[in-house]
Amino acid sequence: MKEKPINHAGAAATFIADKPHLDFHDARLWDMRQKRDAQMHVLPEWQDLRSRASAIKEHALANLADYLEEFERNAKRNGIHVHWAADGTEHNRIVAEILAARGARTLIKSKSMVTEECDLRPYLAARGVTVTETDLGERIQQLDDQLPSHIVVPSVHKLTEDVARIFARHYGTDPDADDPHQLAEAQRLAARPVILHADAGMTGGNFFVAETGTFVVCTNEGNADLSATVPGVHIATIGIERVVPRMADLGVFIRLLSRSALGSPITQYTSHFRGPQDGGEMHVILVDNGRSARLGMDDFWTSLKCIRCGACMNTCPVYRRSGGLSYGAVYSGPIGAIIDPTFNERKYSTLPYASTLNGSCTNVCPVKINIHEQLFKWRQVLVEHHQMPFVKREIMHMAGKLMGQPKLYRAAIAGTETALGTLPRFALYNWLNPWGKNRELPEPVKETFHSWYRRNRPAAKPGQTDNAENTP
Amino acid sequence: MSARDTILATLRRNSPDPAAHPLPDPALLGESDASPERFSASLTQMGGTMLDCHPDEPLDQAIARRFPKPGLMICSLVPEATGTVQIEDLPTPQSAEPVDVTIVRAAFGIAETGSIFLSESQLHLNAIAHLTQHMVVLLDPAQITANMHTAYLRPEFHTARYGVLMSGPSATADIQGVLIRGAQGVRSLAVCFAPQ
Numbered sequence A: 001m002k003e004k005p006i007n008h009a010g011a012a013a014t015f016i017a018d019k020p021h022l023d024f025h026d027a028r029l030w031d032m033r034q035k036r037d038a039q040m041h042v043l044p045e046w047q048d049l050r051s052r053a054s055a056i057k058e059h060a061l062a063n064l065a066d067y068l069e070e071f072e073r074n075a076k077r078n079g080i081h082v083h084w085a086a087d088g089t090e091h092n093r094i095v096a097e098i099l100a101a102r103g104a105r106t107l108i109k110s111k112s113m114v115t116e117e118c119d120l121r122p123y124l125a126a127r128g129v130t131v132t133e134t135d136l137g138e139r140i141q142q143l144d145d146q147l148p149s150h151i152v153v154p155s156v157h158k159l160t161e162d163v164a165r166i167f168a169r170h171y172g173t174d175p176d177a178d179d180p181h182q183l184a185e186a187q188r189l190a191a192r193p194v195i196l197h198a199d200a201g202m203t204g205g206n207f208f209v210a211e212t213g214t215f216v217v218c219t220n221e222g223n224a225d226l227s228a229t230v231p232g233v234h235i236a237t238i239g240i241e242r243v244v245p246r247m248a249d250l251g252v253f254i255r256l257l258s259r260s261a262l263g264s265p266i267t268q269y270t271s272h273f274r275g276p277q278d279g280g281e282m283h284v285i286l287v288d289n290g291r292s293a294r295l296g297m298d299d300f301w302t303s304l305k306c307i308r309c310g311a312c313m314n315t316c317p318v319y320r321r322s323g324g325l326s327y328g329a330v331y332s333g334p335i336g337a338i339i340d341p342t343f344n345e346r347k348y349s350t351l352p353y354a355s356t357l358n359g360s361c362t363n364v365c366p367v368k369i370n371i372h373e374q375l376f377k378w379r380q381v382l383v384e385h386h387q388m389p390f391v392k393r394e395i396m397h398m399a400g401k402l403m404g405q406p407k408l409y410r411a412a413i414a415g416t417e418t419a420l421g422t423l424p425r426f427a428l429y430n431w432l433n434p435w436g437k438n439r440e441l442p443e444p445v446k447e448t449f450h451s452w453y454r455r456n457r458p459a460a461k462p463g464q465t466d467n468a469e470n471t472p
Numbered sequence B: 001m002s003a004r005d006t007i008l009a010t011l012r013r014n015s016p017d018p019a020a021h022p023l024p025d026p027a028l029l030g031e032s033d034a035s036p037e038r039f040s041a042s043l044t045q046m047g048g049t050m051l052d053c054h055p056d057e058p059l060d061q062a063i064a065r066r067f068p069k070p071g072l073m074i075c076s077l078v079p080e081a082t083g084t085v086q087i088e089d090l091p092t093p094q095s096a097e098p099v100d101v102t103i104v105r106a107a108f109g110i111a112e113t114g115s116i117f118l119s120e121s122q123l124h125l126n127a128i129a130h131l132t133q134h135m136v137v138l139l140d141p142a143q144i145t146a147n148m149h150t151a152y153l154r155p156e157f158h159t160a161r162y163g164v165l166m167s168g169p170s171a172t173a174d175i176q177g178v179l180i181r182g183a184q185g186v187r188s189l190a191v192c193f194a195p196q
Ligand code: SF4
Pocket: A305, A306, A307, A308, A309, A310, A311, A312, A313, A335, A361, A364, A365, A366, A367, A368, A369, A371
């Protein structure tokens, strides 16, 4: 299928042009990054935790088939139905069958990136099932008919006024509401009756444990536990890479996850499901959807260690200033730019370029994925696979060199308007565009990314510098 | 071939060398302080509170002080408190919806995070932990474990079908980053140290 590559740069330019949204987005994510740093600093064992998390994950991935079988055995023994889905379509069919067998017409669900991957909601809608997202951020995105823009905080690109507008339309609340408490309460009140009367509930899973057949869901709002315990049927969709061998391994990951994600010591809820509750029914769907193939990619298999904490997104200067939606994919940010091309090399061929390769992502990653090296590697692979014609490749190469050397890059952008003017359209469009001058946009971005950056962070508070972005 | 067999076969074919990736021994890292003081400091950080309760007053009195509004529906799952409704009278999750306050004893607590552990053994009806508006949790200080590593050595993780670590009340920061305590689950969570 010939799909057009995502125009990340163009979308990023639009995002940057909206100053109130951009400023909030940038500051909010940077705040999460700083809270993460504060948590790290109070734990002398932080680097030890990261090394162990990485080692456990690499071990689990190197023995994945065995651990999946062990999990399946134990989960079945505990009364869990275990299903296997090779891809999204198969996953969706399994969910639809479980629901149909029980005559279920309403499904409440908590946030799950895998179900986004599978595009579950439209599939079920076409079969007469009403799906209600119960996570606040995810619900906002569902009502606004957008993908989540961040894997932890799906609506982080929106301001209170945006939410007020959306809720007014769907919940009949005050369109001028400016108090987030009021809006969160509106969600609570709107969700309760839906939850109480839902035929089935669905969650994702952050980890599953081979030794015990347990899966673990880490959340903050309480909606996942409501979705799991109120209806009689609980379906959990989990990527096959999320396995850990032993219950005792969870400590390492739970200690890292929320600290890396939000800078809180733990999520408000860490829920362990080892079997159906009395009178209930429990299903686990283990989803491959490209993961088993990725395991065979020498340069990229360690991306399967990802625990989806979002730290690499929060720290990434490009992500913070381009917004998750600009990636045009289920997964955005640095980790998205590694994963997405494995789904569709052509469509996502531009994403590995949405990075300055500053290495900050690698430094914050709790499971020590060499993210920026994999981004660089992808650029090489895409060129080798001829996802770009010769001229474009050469320009990429040149631009890559520039981006690899910030001083040279800045000099090139700031000094040579003529060079930009004569660069082929592709180079501008894919790279320099959101941070440089773009003659094709109706409202050109007036300044370079770097000068914008300097202007917007002139009196950097301690720790708020380019350098700080680079420290672990 | 079934999806299962295809996936497993592909994984085996594509697997990195297992010998190059040994499994480390389970970790026991970090602070080993399991004191009630550390627990309550962590709980407070997570937005939970310590219930104002004195060892020699009836628990009902402390509950009444914390929730003075008359006519509240209170479900007590512990012998120390009376409540206004019995869990046996709440046969379905839907019937637990009007409950204002639930009083329950945790199996254990974690000093590092201020978390308390609840399972079907304590809750009887799992959904009540999330449908109730407020929660009061009794915790035996002798059942506080130091951190997440020591916690996962507890036997409950191998026996409970549903086991939740609740660390303060439900929360969200999904609207413009404003932290809101009391999102969709409990609006408040208060812990009272009570030896068993
Ligand atoms: S790649 Fe690392 S930092 Fe990024 S989301 Fe995954 S675990 Fe977190």
